[in-house]
Amino acid sequence: MNFRHVTGGLGLACAAWGGWLLLQQPEPWRIAVWLGGAVAVHDGFIAPLVFAVAALAAAAGLRLRGVPRAALIVAGSLTAIALPALLRPGGTANPTVLPLDYLRNWLLAMAAIALFTVVHAALHAALRALTRRADRGA
């Protein structure tokens, strides 16, 4: 008995309890389909998409590192949490549910991130050119 066994055993017990609770639900197989579907959509679609973008960028000679990569992570994350508001069909229960202009806000956020990235890259390039000229002058 050590820390790993206790933690693992506790984990098995909690997971078994959760599984038992799920089996009490009407038609648990429907829940299993959604659980499996989540993995299938992530592993079969979202992740390959991300790796494909990176591969395309690499093929185009772009190095997705530093700020541009961080910008893509931030943009992707914001898109993920904004998607429900952008895609939700049907009306809302009342005007205080989803009261914001989510499409406008999403476009604003994407534009701000793009602007930041471009300005950062431009400043970086300018700085590099300056130091190079200074080096040459010296």
Added chain:
Amino acid sequence: MRFTLPPGPPVTFKARLHDARTATAIGRWLGLAMAVCFATGVLSHYLQHPPGWLADRLPSRPYWGYRLTQGLHVASGIAAVPLLLAKLWAVYPRLFAWPPVRSLRHALERISVAVLVAAALFELFTGLLNTFQWYPWPFNFVPVHYAVAWLLLGALLLHVAVQWPLIRDHFTRRSPGTLALPAADGPDRRQLLLGVTAAVGAVTLTTAGQSVTALGALELFGPRSPSHGAQGLPVNRTAAAARITPASLADWRLTVHGPRPYTLTLEELRAMPQHDVTLPIACVEGWSKSAHWTGVRVRDLLERAGGGADARARVVSLEAAGAYRVMEMGRLYAQDPLTLLALRLNGEELSLDHGYPARIIAPNRPGVLQTKWVGRLEAA
């Protein structure tokens, strides 16, 4: 014909940073977010559906308790979105481990990882969509989200136990496992983690305004906004949805049951001692907003009906149907001087959507239990 395994995996990855240090560094924050999410979620579950033995022990203070914990529940769930995606990116190549199964033990491990990933994605997805009041699934959200939370906690504990040697060896920048990785990856990894941190900050700041009123100006993607709603407060269930019309309230009376039952007209309620309180409405969906309420103390109403100093309350709404039409209020809530049968909100008579003529407002409770359109109160 004999099936032979191809000599190598179908996909290989050349990219850097798919290593145990990256998995540990992101995993630590993901684990923390999941722990906060689980603890606050279980708390909310029991506040909303307390078993009998607990009902009279649930504390009514601090008055902002549920606002904080449920705000944290939704915020930590949202913060976990970039963390989970980054974590899965870091370990994605291991999906194609070759050979796919080495031993029975390895097979069981992989099954437990599949359960972990399924439960994590499922909880974040269903939780997020719920805050947008979007329920595309064919099951009941509350019991299923609760059950999968236990599945996730269990699979996560098991995962940490299984990966413990790697986690320990990569826990810090100077742990032996980290030092054994290519040194050139260090700065690159720190930039990656900085990007993930920025993403956590961005999703938090652009949604937290739904519960932290001071951050309202930064709110871009929250499903509720503190600046929207009649009388300064968002609404969940409207009078129309509850089938309450002004006509149906024409001869409204409050009936109070107990050893000495009585009824009151709205005029008589207004003539009783009024109290002002400042209390938040804190919804299970995560949004919350503080407001000023004026009305009669519930404990005064119970006492007048002959309920003792430890009376609890049952509150019945006039709405025709609804899961929370009848609300049970434990002793500590019922006797708290902040708990009101409110008649006024932010200086005005309650609007119909906010529960006119009278609604409950109590400290440290989920919004669905702040019963609107109260018709009957029972001292028990």
